[in-house]
Amino acid sequence: MRIATWNVxxxxxxxxxxxxxxERHDLDVLAxxxxxxxxxxxxxxxxxxxGYEVAMHGLNQWNGVAVVSRVGLxxxxxxxxxxxxxxxxxxxxxxxxxxATCGGVRVWSLYVPNGRELGHPHLDYKLDWLASLRDTAGxxxxxxxxxxxxxxxxxxxxxTDDDVWDPGFFVGKTHVSPPERAGFQGVVDAGxxxxxxxxxxxxxxxxxxxxxxxxxxxxxxxxFALASPALAARVTGASIDREERKGKGASxxxxxxxxxx
DNA sequence: ATGGTCGGCCCCCGA
Numbered sequence: 001m002r003i004a005t006w007n008v009x010x011x012x013x014x015x016x017x018x019x020x021x022x023e024r025h026d027l028d029v030l031a032x033x034x035x036x037x038x039x040x041x042x043x044x045x046x047x048x049x050x051g052y053e054v055a056m057h058g059l060n061q062w063n064g065v066a067v068v069s070r071v072g073l074x075x076x077x078x079x080x081x082x083x084x085x086x087x088x089x090x091x092x093x094x095x096x097x098x099x100a101t102c103g104g105v106r107v108w109s110l111y112v113p114n115g116r117e118l119g120h121p122h123l124d125y126k127l128d129w130l131a132s133l134r135d136t137a138g139x140x141x142x143x144x145x146x147x148x149x150x151x152x153x154x155x156x157x158x159x160t161d162d163d164v165w166d167p168g169f170f171v172g173k174t175h176v177s178p179p180e181r182a183g184f185q186g187v188v189d190a191g192x193x194x195x196x197x198x199x200x201x202x203x204x205x206x207x208x209x210x211x212x213x214x215x216x217x218x219x220x221x222x223x224f225a226l227a228s229p230a231l232a233a234r235v236t237g238a239s240i241d242r243e244e245r246k247g248k249g250a251s252x253x254x255x256x257x258x259x260x261x
Numbered sequence: 262a263t264g265g266t267c268g269g270c271c272c273c274c275g276a
Contacts, residue, residue, distance in 0.1 A: 009267075009268070009276085010267085010268055010269075012268095012269095013267090013268065013269090034268095034276085036268065036269070037269090060269095060270080061268080061269045061270060061271095062269090062274095062275070062276090114275075114276060116275080116276090156276095208266080208276085209266035209267055209276090210265085210266050210267090211265085211266085212263090212264060212265065213266095214263060214264085215262070215263050215264055242263095243263095245263080246262080246263045247262095247263070250263090251267095252266085252267080252276080
């Protein structure tokens with residue numbers, strides 16, 4: 001089984017590339033973030049034509065998440081228990097998390113709040129969001145230690161200084177601050193392991209569109225697949241599809257892929 | 262080379 005996560009930065013503008021990713025990597029499941037469209041605008045048929053089912057949740061031109069699967073798509077759930085919201089009274093309205101059971105694996109597509117800037121209320125929202133995820137996902141493992149769960153998506157956190165091209169550049173910026181790193185670590189401490197890093201040393205997943213960041217290799221590692229112990233035991237490999245970042249019409253993120261036995 | 266932001270309720274905001 002092969003699963004992946006990708007911040008697609010608008011599914012409508014990149015549907016050809018998305019189908020290409022599925023087929024090139026022979027993926028069973030793909031978690032998408034920043035779909036940037038309402039559900040009725042989602043190009044579902046293109047995935048159906050390629051042999052996949054889709055569960056999505058997006059209410060506006062921001063955010064938006066989806067799970068694409070060809071190995072079943074059961075028990076779809078939008079948001080998680082206690083998920084904080086921003087602006088909208090309905091937690092589901094933020095469209096930042098969707099989960100489904102695919103081929104026996106509980107897959108979550110997550111789009112962690114960006115935080116905007118240090119001191120901004122949105123950063124508090126981000127930290128609250130990560131804390132709620134930690135508590136809820138930790139609870140799933142407390143209820144079933146053998147659960148096969150993958151929390152994957154755009155975490156908007158670079159957990160170590162090795163995960164940014166120049167730590168000096170990021171002093172005073174979001175994504176690297178101690179509270180954000182603690183928020184990420186909290187989910188790890190709740191029992192979820194990054195199963196990609198060991199297979200992709202010194203690789204980034206995101207390069208800003210500006211300043212020629214990609215050709216200059218000035219990126220960040222902020223997209224992760226965190227697996228429960230039972231699922232982590234099945235991982236046989238992982239990779240980051242840097243090729244997908246190349247050329248006209250690329251997302252600013254690269255797909256992150258995980259192979260399971 | 263991969264190339265000088267990009268996407269979307271689009272001239273401004275969020276990432």
